[in-house]
Amino acid sequence: MKFIRVLLLLLAVLALPLTTFAAEKREVLNLFCWSEYVPQPVIEAFTKETGIKVNVENYDSNEKMLAKLLAGGAKYDLIQPSEYVVESLIKQGQLEELNRASLPNFKNLDAKFTDMAHDPGNKFSVPWMAGSVGIVVNTEKIKDEVTGYADVFSGKYRRRIVVLDDNREIVSWALATLGIPINDISKDTLAKARPVVKGWLPQIKAFDSDSPKTKFLKGDVDIGIVWSGEAALLWRETKGSGKFRFVLPKEGAHMFVDSLCIPKGAAHREAAEKFINHILKPEISALISKDFPYTNPNTAARALLAAEELGNPASYPPGATKLDIFKDIGKTAREIDRMMTDLRSR
Amino acid sequence: MQAAHATAARVGGRRPGLVGWLLLCPMLLWLAAFVVVPTLILAYASFTRADEDTGFPIYRGGLTFENYRRIVLDDDGHFLRTEQEEITTVDRDGTERVTGTHATTVIAAPYLRVFGSSLLYAGITTVLCVFVGYPMAWYIGRANERTRNRLLMLVMIPFWTGFLIRTYAWITILATDGLLNGLLQYTHAITQPFGMLYTPGAVVLGLVYSYLPFMILPIYGSVEKLDHTLVEAALDLGAGPLATFRKIILPLTRPGIAAGVLLVFVPAVGMYAISSLMGGGRTPMIGDVIQNQFFTGRDWPFGCALGITLVAMFVAAFAILAKFRSSVTGSDHAFRAR
Known part of the structure; x- marks a missing residue:
């Protein structure tokens, strides 16, 4: 009997949240x-x-x-x-x-x-x-004029570069340097982008989409391609001293x-x-x-x-015009993943 | 039949009674619902095709080996590939020049290479953990009870904070403007800070740091149980310290090492946060690559196939280690018989 009473009590307690x-x-x-x-x-x-x-x-x-x-x-x-x-x-x-x-x-x-x-x-x-994706330069460490993707990967800043850990982004920058529209992604255009990306990857120190600004602030990298929001926070953090400069790449930026x-x-x-x-x-x-x-x-x-x-x-x-935007690429995403895994796993 | 009987006899096993089964029930149900059934779904999905738009498995669209083929072979069906690689030299001002070419043979399938590098990192980590962990476990196991409890506590303390927080702490220490470089510059050991973070070495350091306790604790378990009179006997009978270690101590603590190896190696293969946080994500690990299939890659069946391959590898590792262990038990018996 006592058992049943306890059971009923338990049920009542369980049902309470439901009624409330x-x-x-x-x-x-x-x-x-x-x-x-x-x-x-x-x-x-x-x-x-x-x-x-x-x-x-x-x-x-x-x-x-x-x-x-x-x-x-x-x-x-x-x-x-x-x-x-x-x-x-x-x-x-x-x-x-x-x-x-x-x-x-x-x-x-x-x-x-x-x-x-x-x-x-x-x-x-x-x-x-x-927002946009652009280049951030630590002007205290890098005195050269940096205007585009090709300057970042000129070979001079080996192992001082951070980029977004986003395969489609990286591929789109390579396409932009080749003058190919960033949404024109096919086996053919990927084959053209491949050697460009292959030349870039060994120069990169870190891939980071979450908080690349931290790597700038801790001195681990001096140049990189990141979200404009990250660059804006860097600018704020250094009170607009001009230590970190944001550049929209001349080959064609996207937002x-x-x-x-x-x-x-x-x-x-x-x-x-x-x-x-x-x-x-x-x-x-x-x-x-x-x-x-x-x-x-x-x-x-x-x-x-x-x-x-x-x-x-x-x-x-300043002077930003209407920038390109990404279009849905559906299953081509798979081709990008495959190519980038191939290039990054060496 | 006889072999099975012999095995049961050897491990001193007894068929569990009704109470035993009842006690086991919650765990068996748990395993069935949250391990066996999901694994079977995963296995089934790994033979399906992906939906073009969403990447979800098409469960009723027929079965295919394509996903597994893609793990082992590249697009052209090759297992190995020879590549002409350009040799570049870096000039003093930092610019690169191509100075020649050489041919290299690589595994053609990118995903297989990722498995390879994950196994390599896990292997290096496991070996380092054995070499660092064994002396520590030995010292803890042989210390008097008070010291032992305190040392064990010290081994456990890192678990009181989150794994990610500890990893971020390492980033603070190793960063170019970080604590270690600061200390070295302050003591004039170096003049220029050097980049320690975002290198393969940093990944190995992070892995060894994270998994070391899992090596120390099982080895400590066997060291503590070790009958020290056997060691004394060996020394009395003229065996040198090295021979004693090799012939007495090592065989008797081998079960602990085997357990430690398993506890370190298996999670180290699958880990994925450390490579992106401390290695800068330069070397993709199998954990990251599997995750990618479900999100940016939009190919769930392929992700399932990679996951099942990983599980199969673990089962194989278990089987090998189980064999290793039973041979240890065997030698143990032989030792007693002698």
Whole structure:
């Protein structure tokens, strides 16, 4: 008898969280975003204003996000993919169309970052932040004029170079030096890029996509090809002394645009659209720039930034025109992986 | 049948009773649900083709050996390949010049080479761990109880902090503007800082540091159990220290070494954070390459095939070591009989 009573008690205890869960009908938003990209104050301001609780989950590469999203099982209301992933998701019908009427703040965006090739008319995505990939030079150690990829790999800076640990990036730089469009990836163009990359690899000291700036600050490398955000943080860290110079490669730089999108079948679409409209507010968007000095696509927010932030040449490269963006390459990704594994495993 | 009986008798095994099975049940269920079943799924997926867009396995699209073929052979079906390599010399001002060519023969399949380099790193690590760990384990095992407990504690202390934090600590020490270079310059041992980080040596250092406790503890276990009167007897009977070590101590502690080798070698092959953090990601390790197949490479079946190959290698290593161990037990018996 006692046993049954204990059992019933146990069941009651187990059922308790279920009932409380049912009672609390608080609206939620499941946000799946990059790590180190969405500042806490932005989320807090949203919850304060709308009462919607935001559950945040992070990823550190587009491909990991894609794998988790497409494998199913987890339900996300808002994701933050880069442009070539947006393109692929649209192609696969994996995104919900946005209701522009609920996004009045869309007008704050700079026209340079809207209506781009990966999502014409911004039917499915709203830009979050943009950035480019460029060269960082420690001008205290390297006095030469460095203007492009070819200068970095001239052979003079052997074992002093850091590059992004991203095979597609490296291949795209090689293509750019050959004058081949960076999205023209085929067996043929890869065969042309191969000897170029092969000549580069032995000169590289480290591959790092996460925090290449640390290697600059600790003196392990003097030159490298990294995200503009990393360069902007280096510039900030040295108080704009000019120790670290950011250069957009003359062979042709490219940019990336990370956007907010709603995956197909999201349970809280309205909340997701409210969040998108929230981050388009100038004062909220400026908060993001404060923590993560990438290129802010929000014109109204830029007006709120301090002059020294806008003067950071890595965030806002002077004279930058509309740069190339990556396109979805589908299964060709495999060819790149194969070639780079072949070259790197010697 | 007789052989099986003999084996059971030798290890002194007894068939477990009902209670024994019940006690085993949770572990067996755990193994079945989280090891056996996933491994079987992995094995099945490794024979499928990948979906063009997502890279997921197509489970109903027929089976193929293609993934395994790609591990062993290159695109043209070669196992070995001869390459004309340019010889470059670096001038004093740092620019490179081509001064000649020479032919080298390499394994053609890139992924097989990655297996090779992972095994090489793990092998070097294991050997170094034996040479560094054995004297330490010996000293700990022979110390008096108080000292022994303190020393064992010191071996365990690194486990109190996260593995990544310890690796980052090494980065702080070895960096060009780091602590070690600073100390050497301060003491005028060197005039210019030199790059220690992001070299193969740094990877080996990181590996040895991480896995050394797994070598020390099992060897310590056998050293502690070792009957010291046997050592004294050998010395009394005129064997020199070297002969005593080779003929008495080494055979008796061999089970500990074998266990240590297994505990170090297997995880060292599969490790992947150290090569990118301390080696700068210059030499791809099999762990990194497998991960790539599931994300940037978008080819899950191929990743499964690489994983299954790795598992098969571990099973082979276990089998070899089990043989090694049983031969040790055999010699142990022979020793007692004598």
